[in-house]
Structure formats: structure tokens, C-alpha cells
Amino acid sequence: MRRAYALSEEEFCRAEAELELAVSLGLIGQAGFDALEQRRLQKNEENRRKKAAGEVFYGPCSFTRPMYLQYELTRFRLEFSLPSRTVRDSGYCPEITEAQKRTFYQENQDLLTRAQGDLFSYEEIEAVIEKRLREAAYDRLVQDILCQSETRE
Secondary structure, eight states: OOOGTTTTHHHHHHHHHHHHHHHTSOOSSOOEEEEEEHHHHHHHHHHHHHHHTOOOSSSSSSOOOHHHHHHHHHHHHHHHHHHHHHHHHTTTTOOHHHHHHHHHHHHHHHHGGGGGGGGOOOHHHHHHHHHHHHHHHHHHHHHHHHHHHHHOO
């Protein structure tokens, strides 16, 4: 199966973990690659119908397996980083505090500079900081699933 998606063993395990997390977040109903393939085929059919009807849609007319996997994994990360109601209601979405954002700002100023070397003000990039903190939380949740998988084996 992983060959069909052009993934290394490590990438395949991470993708499985992200699919499992997406189920926990309420973003998809099933986590397996068979379910992923069904969603891909449905999306391709939907896009084919829209194209035939002359409707505007965004993205490719047809997704290959690797393209669709990347599309879903990117969508899951974005839904978590800029949380939708579904993600917020899942119980997995952390509340990012003002103190956490300010600490990140103080500790990562090397990442928060303009090309000329001057620092962005906190107010200018507060939303970016919150997104970065949510992405880190997402990665920790994926890592937890991977660790649980290792202990079950």
C-alpha cells in the first residue's frame, strides 16, 4: 500500500497516525487507506461533475493517490492550526494562552525578524505565533499516536 502513495516506511506510519488523529478530531469518519481511497475517488468524481457542468472549483481535476494524501494531510493540519468548530469541539484543540504566545515571542526572536533584521512587533505577528503553537501541538498529538502504536507492537 505504501508504494501506491510513494512513501517511505516512516512517512507511511506518520500518515497513518495523522489519519487516526483526523478521526479523533471529527474531520473524517475512517482512518484507513481504503477509506482514503474512497474519499479520493469521490473527490475526483465531484470535480469531474463540476468541470462537466462548467462550475468553478479549485484544485486539480483529478487527484493521484499521493496528491490526495497530501491534500488531506495538509487540510487536517490547517483545520487544527486555524481551528474549525469541529476541531474545537473535539477536545483535542489546546487553548493557547497569552503567556504562551509571549513566551514564544521572547524565545524565538531569531525567527521573527524582517529581511532587514528588525523584529516584528508582537502585535504584528500574534496570529502567526498562535498558529505555530497549534502546529506544534498537532505534531505532539501525532507523535503520541506513533508512540502508542510502537508500544502495541
